[in-house]
Amino acid sequence: MERHFDQDLQQLKERILYMGSLAETMIHIATKALVDRKRDLVKDVYRQEKDVNMLQIEVDDRCLKMIALHAPAASDLRFITAAMKINADLERIADQAVNISQTTESLLEEPPLKPLIDVPRMAQIASKMLKDALDSFVNQDENLARSVLVRDDLVDELKEQVFRELLTYMISDPATIKRALELILISRNLERIADHATNIAEDVVFVVAGKDIRHGSEYLEPSRPPVAPD
Amino acid sequence: METLVQSSTAMAEMKKPSIRTDVSGPARPVQEAVPMPGIALPEQGLFAENINAWFGAKQAIRNITLNMRPRHVTAIIGPSGCGKSTFIRCLNRMHEVVPGARMEGRITLYGQDILSQDPVALRRRVGMVFQKPQPFPMMSIFDNVAAGLRLNGVRNHGQLETVVEQSLKRAALWEEVKDILDKAGTGLSGGQQQRLCIARALAVNPEVLLMDEPCSALDPIATAKIEELILELKKNYTIVIVTHNMQQAARVSDETAFFLMGELIECDRTQKIFTTPQQKRTEDYITGRFG
Numbered sequence: 001m002e003r004h005f006d007q008d009l010q011q012l013k014e015r016i017l018y019m020g021s022l023a024e025t026m027i028h029i030a031t032k033a034l035v036d037r038k039r040d041l042v043k044d045v046y047r048q049e050k051d052v053n054m055l056q057i058e059v060d061d062r063c064l065k066m067i068a069l070h071a072p073a074a075s076d077l078r079f080i081t082a083a084m085k086i087n088a089d090l091e092r093i094a095d096q097a098v099n100i101s102q103t104t105e106s107l108l109e110e111p112p113l114k115p116l117i118d119v120p121r122m123a124q125i126a127s128k129m130l131k132d133a134l135d136s137f138v139n140q141d142e143n144l145a146r147s148v149l150v151r152d153d154l155v156d157e158l159k160e161q162v163f164r165e166l167l168t169y170m171i172s173d174p175a176t177i178k179r180a181l182e183l184i185l186i187s188r189n190l191e192r193i194a195d196h197a198t199n200i201a202e203d204v205v206f207v208v209a210g211k212d213i214r215h216g217s218e219y220l221e222p223s224r225p226p227v228a229p230d
Numbered sequence: 231m232e233t234l235v236q237s238s239t240a241m242a243e244m245k246k247p248s249i250r251t252d253v254s255g256p257a258r259p260v261q262e263a264v265p266m267p268g269i270a271l272p273e274q275g276l277f278a279e280n281i282n283a284w285f286g287a288k289q290a291i292r293n294i295t296l297n298m299r300p301r302h303v304t305a306i307i308g309p310s311g312c313g314k315s316t317f318i319r320c321l322n323r324m325h326e327v328v329p330g331a332r333m334e335g336r337i338t339l340y341g342q343d344i345l346s347q348d349p350v351a352l353r354r355r356v357g358m359v360f361q362k363p364q365p366f367p368m369m370s371i372f373d374n375v376a377a378g379l380r381l382n383g384v385r386n387h388g389q390l391e392t393v394v395e396q397s398l399k400r401a402a403l404w405e406e407v408k409d410i411l412d413k414a415g416t417g418l419s420g421g422q423q424q425r426l427c428i429a430r431a432l433a434v435n436p437e438v439l440l441m442d443e444p445c446s447a448l449d450p451i452a453t454a455k456i457e458e459l460i461l462e463l464k465k466n467y468t469i470v471i472v473t474h475n476m477q478q479a480a481r482v483s484d485e486t487a488f489f490l491m492g493e494l495i496e497c498d499r500t501q502k503i504f505t506t507p508q509q510k511r512t513e514d515y516i517t518g519r520f521g
Contacts, residue, residue, distance in 0.1 A: 001519050071477055073504045073516040210506030 005070050012062050012083055013138065019055040019090050020134040022048050024127060026097035027193060031123040034104045034186065035116055042101035052094040059087040078210065082203040086137065089196040093130065096189040096196075103182045103189075113169065113179040122158045122190040125151060129197035136201060142208045148201035149213075155194035162187040274341060275300035275468045276321065276356070276438050281335035283316050283325055290316045291333070292492045298438075298485075300340070303460060303469045305483030305500065307476055309520065313492040314472045318440045321470065322356040323349045339437065357436035361443040363423035365415030365430075371398075372411040374426055378434040393433055401429035402459045421452025428459065439463065441471040445478060457482050476516055480504050488512045 026045050033041035063084045066072060072080055129148045136145035166180040202214050211218060276298040283291035291313045298304040306314040319325040320333050323345070337344050344352050365374050373380075375394045384390060394411070398404040403425040407418070415426050424444060431439060441460070445453040460469060460482045473479050479486050480500060487497040488509075496509045507513045514520050 003518055005518070073476065073480070074507050074513045076517050077505060 005066075005072075005076070008062070008066055008070075009076065009079060012059065012066070012080070015055060015059055015062065016083055016086060016090070017134060017138060019052055019059065019087070020130065022052050022055070023090050023093045023097065024130055024134075026052075026094055027100075027123060027127045027130070030097045030100040030104065031120060031127075033101060034107070035120050037108055037112070039105060039108050042105055045097055045101040049094050049098050052091055056087055056091040060084060063087070075207070075210075078207045082137075082207045085203050086200050089199050093193050093196045096193050100186050100189045103185050107179060107182045110179055113176055113183065116183075118158050118162050118165070119183060119187055119190065122155055122162070122187060122194075125155055125158070126190050126194040126197060129155075129194055130200070133197045133200040133204065136204045137207070140204075140208045142205055145201040145204040145208070149198055152194050152198045155191055159187045159191040273299050275302070275339070276470065277338045277341075278317075278321065279336040279338070281317065281320055281333065281337070283313070283320055283333040284331065285316075285328065286330040290492050291320065294335075294489075294492075294494045296487055296494060296497060298468055298470050300468045301464055301466065302484040303464050303471060303482050305479035305486045306470065306472045306489060307474075307479050307486060307515075308489035309515065310474075311491075312489040314489045315442055317489065318358075318442060318470055318472055321438075321440055322353050322358055324353075324358070354434050355436055356438040356440060357431035357434065358440040358442065359424070359428055359431055359444050362447050363420060363427050365418070365423050365426050367414075367416055369415055370412045371407050371415050371418070371426060374415040375429050375433050378430065382434075394429075397429040397433040398426075400432050400463065401425045402455065402462070403429055419452070421448050421455055424448060424452070424456060425459065428456075428463075432463075436467070438468045438470065441469065443472055443474060446474060453478070476504075488515060490515070 026048050029041050029044050029048075033039065033045075063080050066080055070076070129151050132144055133148045135141065136148070163184055166184055169176045170180045205211055205213050274297055278294060278296050278298075281291055281294045281296075282289065294313075294317060296304075296317075306317065308314050316325055320335070321337060325331050325333050335345075339355065344355070366377060369377065372390075372394055375397050376384075376390045379390060379393060384393075395404060395408075398407060403422060406422060407413075407426075415423065418426060424447075428439075428444075445456050448456065457478065460471065463469060464484075471479070471483065483500045485497060486500040486503040488495045488503065488507075488511075490511055496503065496507060496512045498508070503512065504516060507516065
């Protein structure tokens with residue numbers, strides 16, 4: 001039976017997807033500005049952040065209204081609570097893209113330190129993780145969501161690698177410290193984006209399968225008493 | 231008829247209102263934990279096993295097995311005609327009062343077979359509160375609560391007063407009626423009347439309280455009072471509540487059973503039923519996709 005409520009759920013899904021596409025574009029532009037050394041591009045990132053902020057308020061408002069008016073249960077309840085969390089993650093991802101842009105502006109005032117290889121690769125992986133997390137949300141695809149989780153480790157490793165490499169630059173020549181630190185900050189921003197994408201994927205598994213898999217809770221002893229008494 | 235049966239429910243002898251220490255009456259449950267490594271067995275309270283019930287040739291309940299844990303609230307939800315009221319009426323043998331109705335199965339209370347008991351004695355242990363508050367007409371508030379005791383021969387006024395006050399307090403009605411105990415019970419508001427009926431059921435000190443849609447005739451404030459009361463009462467009583475209001479089931483119960491067309495579809499912790507039900511039919515019902 002098609003419910004009127006289903007239209008509200010569909011609209012909520014569409015707004016989250018739109019917000020996700022904005023966040024993806026922001027990561028893309030911020031990375032392009034850095035790699036291609038095009039300072040003008042970052043303005044687009046700042047402009048889109050405002051849109052994402054407005055969407056965050058709108059999405060929360062929609063969710064609250066649906067909870068208050070429909071008292072959703074089961075999969076509807078899981079969907080709406082996940083939507084609120086995904087909403088917060090997307091807004092944070094947009095913030096990270098803004099931070100990357102701000103650091104990029106500072107970096108572009110000086111000549112390049114080194115050819116960028118790992119940082120764009122991190123950006124590419126994180127961006128694809130976000131895309132897949134959102135696709136899994138749209139298609140209720142648990143397997144795709146789980147595939148996002150395993151990629152998080154790869155991004156973490158790349159961040160460590162970037163850090164080690166830049167450390168050698170800083171040790172050998174203190175004049176590189178500012179630029180090296182800024183690149184480390186950017187790699188950290190990208191790593192955070194991957195973390196947020198991971199959170200989204202975990203929420204999707206909760207929506208689809210009803211399983212809370214955060215912090216490895218899926219693999220804890222089944223006889224373990226619940227954390228919170230009911 | 232309900233009034234008649236209700237009065238028989240109230241027909242009971244005076245018992246000490248707190249946990250029993252006498253050996254003559256049915257014992258309160260002793261926590262008999264079955265030691266089994268790794269598996270915590272739920273405590274068996276009111277246990278209905280393979281219950282089947284018919285109205286004439288029409289089968290209303292099909293093979294339901296359900297454990298209602300002691301000092302917990304078990305909610306039974308389901309669409310109209312799914313057999314939830316019939317089921318709880320089986321639990322204190324009120325189903326068979328309907329002409330042409332019959333039931334089969336086994337029901338135990340703390341491991342003790344209760345179907346072989348005298349129905350009147352059973353209803354003293356398993357009290358019932360109905361959808362529409364039914365205070366005895368022409369009786370004062372005091373007499374309403376004392377009715378069951380008087381029918382069982384308690385004449386000592388001091389004793390009656392004690393139990394009436396205690397029952398009204400437990401039903402969270404004492405403060406509102408303590409100065410008008412001689413006024414007619416029917417003069418109270420709907421919510422107060424329902425709490426009066428609960429006090430009347432409590433006066434005979436039952437072990438189980440069955441509630442059939444106890445709030446469906448009440449406004450949200452009276453409903454909230456009854457719900458608070460249920461949460462208070464479950465410390466001492468095993469409560470089974472039938473409700474159409476899913477939010478009410480979610481608010482007051484520890485465990486929820488979903489019935490559909492006379493069958494038990496799913497029973498689990500209430501939080502689980504309302505967040506991650508295992509059965510699609512449960513999901514469809516509680517999200518309103520049913521049909």
